[in-house]
Amino acid sequence: MNSSLQRPGETVLELDLRALPPPQPLVQALAAVDTMAPGTVLRILTPLLPLPLLEALTARGLTHRIVPQKGHGACVMVERTDHGATGD
Numbered sequence: 001m002n003s004s005l006q007r008p009g010e011t012v013l014e015l016d017l018r019a020l021p022p023p024q025p026l027v028q029a030l031a032a033v034d035t036m037a038p039g040t041v042l043r044i045l046t047p048l049l050p051l052p053l054l055e056a057l058t059a060r061g062l063t064h065r066i067v068p069q070k071g072h073g074a075c076v077m078v079e080r081t082d083h084g085a086t087g088d
Helices: 024-033 051-059
Strands: 011-016 040-046 063-067 074-079
Touching: 011 024, 024 040, 024 051, 051 063, 051 074
Parallel strands: 011 040
Antiparallel strands: 040 074, 063 074
16 A cells, blocks of 8 residues: 555555456445445555546545556545445
């Protein structure tokens, strides 16, 4: 985990999905974000830039950002800042 991305008092969890075949990275990432507690940050590592995941995160009202990675793959930082939507 890159500690420079973590704020004091923040819980950061990591989910490495880079070795999974499609559509498992999307399925597992959405299952994880749907159970996040407020104030939690999830660092999701994916084999490619996950455009469908980014769209789903936006639809769920979750804050997210892409963190540049060396080589291939993507890191998506997802934050649930309140008791927002869960996609239900």
